[in-house]
Amino acid sequence: MSELKCLYCGKPLTGKQAKFCSRKCNERYAYSKKPRKVSKKRCKQCGRLTPDGRSNFCSVECRRAFYDDKPKPKRNAKPKLQHTGEQLCWTCAKAYGGCSWSRAFEPVEGWEAKPSKTHEDGYRIVHCPEYESDLEEYVRR
Numbered sequence: 001m002s003e004l005k006c007l008y009c010g011k012p013l014t015g016k017q018a019k020f021c022s023r024k025c026n027e028r029y030a031y032s033k034k035p036r037k038v039s040k041k042r043c044k045q046c047g048r049l050t051p052d053g054r055s056n057f058c059s060v061e062c063r064r065a066f067y068d069d070k071p072k073p074k075r076n077a078k079p080k081l082q083h084t085g086e087q088l089c090w091t092c093a094k095a096y097g098g099c100s101w102s103r104a105f106e107p108v109e110g111w112e113a114k115p116s117k118t119h120e121d122g123y124r125i126v127h128c129p130e131y132e133s134d135l136e137e138y139v140r141r
Helices: 023-033 060-068 100-104 135-140
Strands: 112-115 123-127
Touching: none
Parallel strands: none
Antiparallel strands: 112 123
């Protein structure tokens, strides 16, 4: 009967060992035989394969070109109220009778407002030309 040897290191096998002399040899053999997984990820800008298969771009130039094509936010755009659940009027210095909306519930000329989903005659004010913040007063106190 021929002596069985470890498939990784070649040492003779003993007892119940069938292919490997140790768990370490088993793992090393398994990892040495596994083919490397090569990802076929394509560059978002030019469509070529990426060098490492993980990144979104094949080069720094493609990444820069991709993001330079995206529209940038305007610098001097009129500020709009972020949706926080608050109304623009709640932080306005003219809220109590200083504008046409607070005096007689007549829309202010030039404002951006959307009809309210919860109040039949109400509006969600996005931008108002008469808006003056009273938040500084609260901060100073």
